[in-house]
Amino acid sequence: MSDATVSTNPVKRALSRVDWGYLWYQVKKSPLTLGGGAVVLIVLFLVIFAPVFATHDPNAIDLRARLAAPSWDNFFGTDEVGRDLYSRILYGGRQSVAVGFFVVVVAGSIGTFIGVFAGLIGGRVDVVIMRMMDVVLSVPSLVLIMALAAALGPSLINAAIAIALVRIPVYVRISRGQTLLIREMSFVTAAETFKASKLHILRWHILPNILSPVMVQATLDLGSTILLASALSFIGLGAQQPTAEWGAMVATGRNYILDQWWYSAFPGFAILITATAFNLLGDGIRDILDPKQKAR
Amino acid sequence: MNTNSVMTLTNIHMRFPFGEDWRGRPRGFVHALNGIDLDIPRGKTLGIVGESGCGKSTLAQVLMGIRKPSEGEVTRYFGADHDVQIVFQDPQSSLNARMPVWRVITEPVFAVSKTPKAELRALAAELAAKVGLRPEVLDRYPHEFSGGQRQRIAIARALSSDPDVIVLDEPTSALDISIQAQILNLLKELQAARDLTYIFISHDISVVRYLCDEVAVMYLGQVVEHGASEVVLAAPRHPYTRLLLDSIPTMRATGGLGEALSNTDLPSNRNLPAGCFFKDRCELAGVGCDVRQNMVPTEQAQVRCCQTTAAIPQKVPA
Amino acid sequence: MSFLNVIRRRLMFLILVLFGVTVITFTISNLIPGDPARMIAGDRATPEIVQNIREALGLDKPLPVQYVRYLEGVVQGDFGTSIRTRRPVLEDLRIFFPATLELALTALLFATALGIPLGVASAVWKDKPIDHFVRVIAVTGISTPAFWLGLLVILLFYGNLGWLPSGGRIDPSLEMPTRVTGFLMIDSLLAGDLQAFGSALKHILLPAFTLGFVHLGVVARQVRGHAGRAAARLYPHRQGQWPQPLQDCLHRGTAQRHDPFDHCAGSRAGRPALRDGVDRNRLRLAWHGRLCGELYSGVGFPSGHGLHRGGLAGLCADQLGG
Numbered sequence: 001m002s003d004a005t006v007s008t009n010p011v012k013r014a015l016s017r018v019d020w021g022y023l024w025y026q027v028k029k030s031p032l033t034l035g036g037g038a039v040v041l042i043v044l045f046l047v048i049f050a051p052v053f054a055t056h057d058p059n060a061i062d063l064r065a066r067l068a069a070p071s072w073d074n075f076f077g078t079d080e081v082g083r084d085l086y087s088r089i090l091y092g093g094r095q096s097v098a099v100g101f102f103v104v105v106v107a108g109s110i111g112t113f114i115g116v117f118a119g120l121i122g123g124r125v126d127v128v129i130m131r132m133m134d135v136v137l138s139v140p141s142l143v144l145i146m147a148l149a150a151a152l153g154p155s156l157i158n159a160a161i162a163i164a165l166v167r168i169p170v171y172v173r174i175s176r177g178q179t180l181l182i183r184e185m186s187f188v189t190a191a192e193t194f195k196a197s198k199l200h201i202l203r204w205h206i207l208p209n210i211l212s213p214v215m216v217q218a219t220l221d222l223g224s225t226i227l228l229a230s231a232l233s234f235i236g237l238g239a240q241q242p243t244a245e246w247g248a249m250v251a252t253g254r255n256y257i258l259d260q261w262w263y264s265a266f267p268g269f270a271i272l273i274t275a276t277a278f279n280l281l282g283d284g285i286r287d288i289l290d291p292k293q294k295a296r
Numbered sequence: 297m298n299t300n301s302v303m304t305l306t307n308i309h310m311r312f313p314f315g316e317d318w319r320g321r322p323r324g325f326v327h328a329l330n331g332i333d334l335d336i337p338r339g340k341t342l343g344i345v346g347e348s349g350c351g352k353s354t355l356a357q358v359l360m361g362i363r364k365p366s367e368g369e370v371t372r373y374f375g376a377d378h379d380v381q382i383v384f385q386d387p388q389s390s391l392n393a394r395m396p397v398w399r400v401i402t403e404p405v406f407a408v409s410k411t412p413k414a415e416l417r418a419l420a421a422e423l424a425a426k427v428g429l430r431p432e433v434l435d436r437y438p439h440e441f442s443g444g445q446r447q448r449i450a451i452a453r454a455l456s457s458d459p460d461v462i463v464l465d466e467p468t469s470a471l472d473i474s475i476q477a478q479i480l481n482l483l484k485e486l487q488a489a490r491d492l493t494y495i496f497i498s499h500d501i502s503v504v505r506y507l508c509d510e511v512a513v514m515y516l517g518q519v520v521e522h523g524a525s526e527v528v529l530a531a532p533r534h535p536y537t538r539l540l541l542d543s544i545p546t547m548r549a550t551g552g553l554g555e556a557l558s559n560t561d562l563p564s565n566r567n568l569p570a571g572c573f574f575k576d577r578c579e580l581a582g583v584g585c586d587v588r589q590n591m592v593p594t595e596q597a598q599v600r601c602c603q604t605t606a607a608i609p610q611k612v613p614a
Numbered sequence: 615m616s617f618l619n620v621i622r623r624r625l626m627f628l629i630l631v632l633f634g635v636t637v638i639t640f641t642i643s644n645l646i647p648g649d650p651a652r653m654i655a656g657d658r659a660t661p662e663i664v665q666n667i668r669e670a671l672g673l674d675k676p677l678p679v680q681y682v683r684y685l686e687g688v689v690q691g692d693f694g695t696s697i698r699t700r701r702p703v704l705e706d707l708r709i710f711f712p713a714t715l716e717l718a719l720t721a722l723l724f725a726t727a728l729g730i731p732l733g734v735a736s737a738v739w740k741d742k743p744i745d746h747f748v749r750v751i752a753v754t755g756i757s758t759p760a761f762w763l764g765l766l767v768i769l770l771f772y773g774n775l776g777w778l779p780s781g782g783r784i785d786p787s788l789e790m791p792t793r794v795t796g797f798l799m800i801d802s803l804l805a806g807d808l809q810a811f812g813s814a815l816k817h818i819l820l821p822a823f824t825l826g827f828v829h830l831g832v833v834a835r836q837v838r839g840h841a842g843r844a845a846a847r848l849y850p851h852r853q854g855q856w857p858q859p860l861q862d863c864l865h866r867g868t869a870q871r872h873d874p875f876d877h878c879a880g881s882r883a884g885r886p887a888l889r890d891g892v893d894r895n896r897l898r899l900a901w902h903g904r905l906c907g908e909l910y911s912g913v914g915f916p917s918g919h920g921l922h923r924g925g926l927a928g929l930c931a932d933q934l935g936g
Binding site: 185186187189190191192193194195196197200204205208209 | 357360361362380381382384386389390391392393394395399403404407408453457
């Protein structure tokens, strides 16, 4: 048997484990998931290549063209200092998407680490950790996030940190529950009979099996995080002027809502589209990977 | 003690706390094992039979050393670390779906020592051939296989650390009849070739008859009869063994021992009965059954029942 | 575990949680930059004055001491004085909380009144167009920035149509009804002032719709899940599909024409199952109500220092309910 069939690249190896045909079959069956995924791809593409698609410099002030209505020059109109809203929305998407991924990666990895640790160690340590997580989960999350963001000082990265901190317990719960479940599987019992170390069980049994539920949660979290971050920016605890950010743009546009409706409407619509797309995708992926959670 | 044993269990007891009141204290104990004395004969197959709930699985865990008994002693007459392996009943959950077959097979090796990949793959290929798997299966994942093939993988895994003892926890009960025979024959061949000791846990008497040299019948965490399988299964002395054997025809029809015996219930192992554990279900129960019973060696088997052993001239214990 | 034991455990846990919450909030309020003494004294105050205020408030003491004093106060119902409104926080809560609750309950009413039928419908016609529609509504709901939707409905109903007011709780030209419950709609009815009631209703419509819409889909999806599971439990062979008679009951509004046995199975067994689903859902809904309130009080930011305490009542309800 040659080693050529097994890639040494862990990413490639992980991908080779996915049953792509089955996945595609499932996705095709669910047009909403497919649509969500397509929109996610489009949004990511537009945002990453924002400089290509933007028609203006997002921060170029043009006081002669203040609060202009949508036109061929400015697709979505201009803001109170004449900046092009279309270009600002494209660039603003970078902030939102970046915050989304940041939160998911940070909260996901820290939370999974703590959860697996608690699940493996068990006993008093487990009880103490889980009680702490329960306390955090019991405090209304938005209030906690706002308080944390205020404490850290208003900026988008601080808002992201605040959201990540508050999301950690969610991942702790998932990964701990999953760890306890897998620990009871007989392949782990088998590993114990041949004196495998806890580290071995963690590396070969727990982590590989914990990955998909955590990924599902992460996908689901992307949408809500983007929404939350923009809400924080809206109340002034996130991105600050002159950074282009969707929530902050809606906030400024609020002052002009009755006369220049496009100012608030388009950035908010961008949030709606992006969050919906991520949520549809996450929902669909959950149904595919985790059929148990579906209403039977 | 005798040198023909690989393991000796002496007066093994196992209790588990259950339930918790609001301060976290247990409400009581489940008495899973209540004084097991067993010699595991080297190079032979010891069958352990009994209804579900009689403590077979707990005994298996004690034998493998993943549970420490609450009381009693396990003596092993062999050296190194991983000399007891196990093959589970359910080939679905006993193989990690996220590991390729060659990893699954060699896990007992690389779990305890850093071994080069090439070596592991060579070992996996060798073992796969031994258990009748084609070499191209090594890079596939367990979910791509049928139950019988999965059990072959599990057996290959158990062999990979070159163990002295393999615990077979109902390895064929989840398989089709035709596949069962294949797996049993494979086990027999491997035993002959490698001088393996099997501990075969089952409630299928016909499979036990086919595979086992010795049989221990368990009831409520105790061994009630132990002896050469042809003796015990042909001329059972303990009333419980008789009940078990009598239930075989019904078992065929209904598909399970539990059902066959359901006219009388297994007493709770939370509150152990006073006197003979089997008294309440026993047709022979009478004078003398109000005290705990001891294993009495007869000429061919050991029996834990005063009614059937009282009249027999007792052999002096070896 | 007996019922009493569950309650006892829950209560003990609640105390623990409340303790944790006070620690978290106290820590955070001390992390927030800015010196409260300086804020009270104003920019032009001399350092001595600031120092005096600091001592008067006990801010010069070590943090653990401050925490114990704060805890003593909280236990006695003294939540301190809001720096922003300069009123006791408890007083602020008394003023703002009924408004929050009134809005939350109205939004909840809206979300439930529409969400439960939609959820049941999507469970009964699983994977049919109505199910997909509810799914889209649900996902759109949780993906909608409420602060933005609020602006749009103001634009439409206030700006363009001029049907509804853009803010406030009641027309300022009207006299406020005597305060009984603090709920304007109930108080105005108690006072027999239909005009005030109409005005209060008009004022609450837009925010209640906005908040309700965000939770509508979630409610529907949860009801769908529970109803689906109930179906799976009662009719295992139907793979989670409700039996035809029930579908017909819902569809035609009558079941008399059907086979009596099937009818029994469909309705008598089906009804408790549905109720079971809805009952459990009510607990979840209570939580959503709390979320609504949280969002409202959060965005409204009534009094900075006491903001977290608004959640305490909801927290108690949550602990005992969940």
